Amino acid sequence: MINIIVALSKPEDVKGIRGLLMKNGFQVNAVCTTGSQVLSKIDELNDGIVICGYRLPDMMYSELHDCLPNGFEMLLLASRGILNDCIGNDIVCLAMPLKVHDLINTVDMMSQAAMRRRRRARLKPRERSPEEEELIREAKELLMNRNHMDEEEAYRYLQKCSMDSGTNMVETAQMVLVMMRG
Numbered sequence: 001m002i003n004i005i006v007a008l009s010k011p012e013d014v015k016g017i018r019g020l021l022m023k024n025g026f027q028v029n030a031v032c033t034t035g036s037q038v039l040s041k042i043d044e045l046n047d048g049i050v051i052c053g054y055r056l057p058d059m060m061y062s063e064l065h066d067c068l069p070n071g072f073e074m075l076l077l078a079s080r081g082i083l084n085d086c087i088g089n090d091i092v093c094l095a096m097p098l099k100v101h102d103l104i105n106t107v108d109m110m111s112q113a114a115m116r117r118r119r120r121a122r123l124k125p126r127e128r129s130p131e132e133e134e135l136i137r138e139a140k141e142l143l144m145n146r147n148h149m150d151e152e153e154a155y156r157y158l159q160k161c162s163m164d165s166g167t168n169m170v171e172t173a174q175m176v177l178v179m180m181r182g
Contacts, residue, residue, distance in 0.1 A: 002111040003048025005041055007032040007064070008077070009056050017051060017077075017103070024104045026111070035059035039067055047071030047118065049110050054078040065091055071117075073110055132170045139173035142180050 004026055008014045014031045021028050029048070030041040035056045042050075050072055054061050065074050075092045076083070083093045092110060094102055128136075136158065143154035162172040 001027045002114045003027075003029045003045045004107070004111075005030045005032060005038055005045075005048060005050045007035065007038045007050060007052040007056060009033055009053055013053070020100055020103060021107060026107060033057065035064045035067075038064060042069065042072060047114060049073050049075055049107065049114065051075045051077065051107070054082050061091070062089075065089075071114075073114065075106060075110060128170070135170055135173045135177070139176040142177060146180060 006017045018028045018031050032038045035058050080095045086093050140154040143149050162169050
């Protein structure tokens with residue numbers, strides 16, 4: 001499920017949007033009436049959607065948008081006149097008065113896009129630090145010198161040992177270095 005925060009200045013509006021979303025199968029993680037409440041809730045979450053109005057008591061939507069960390073998208077609910085100012089700034093907008101069908105479809109579309117981004121991020125290999133790359137390089141060189149392997153054979157050996165032992169390549173390289181040096 002995608003994290004959803006609803007932030008509108010009027011408590012009754014927040015409850016109404018939350019009820020609509022929950023009735024249609026979405027999980028609302030937080031309801032807020034100020035931007036600072038949104039920012040404190042965001043600290044507990046990795047990603048999600050912030051559904052907000054044009055003006056909150058302590059900040060405008062644009063200020064809140066500027067404070068959102070990577071992984072969070074904004075859905076702005078405002079009048080058509082205000083929405084014209086938002087074109088081209090990566091904020092999804094819905095005009096007021098709100099149509100339930102439009103809200104549900106838009107949140108669904110944003111949720112699916114967020115889930116795809118999550119999947120892609122999970123499948124992307126983790127970047128290694130220069131120190132980790134150096135450990136792997138040293139282990140390969142040691143294997144190449146001691147066992148007369150070429151670079152590809154040494155790499156494949158580390159890879160196979162890593163898979164067989166259930167450790168990552170860096171840990172395997174460290175084990176090889178400790179065992180062969182010590």
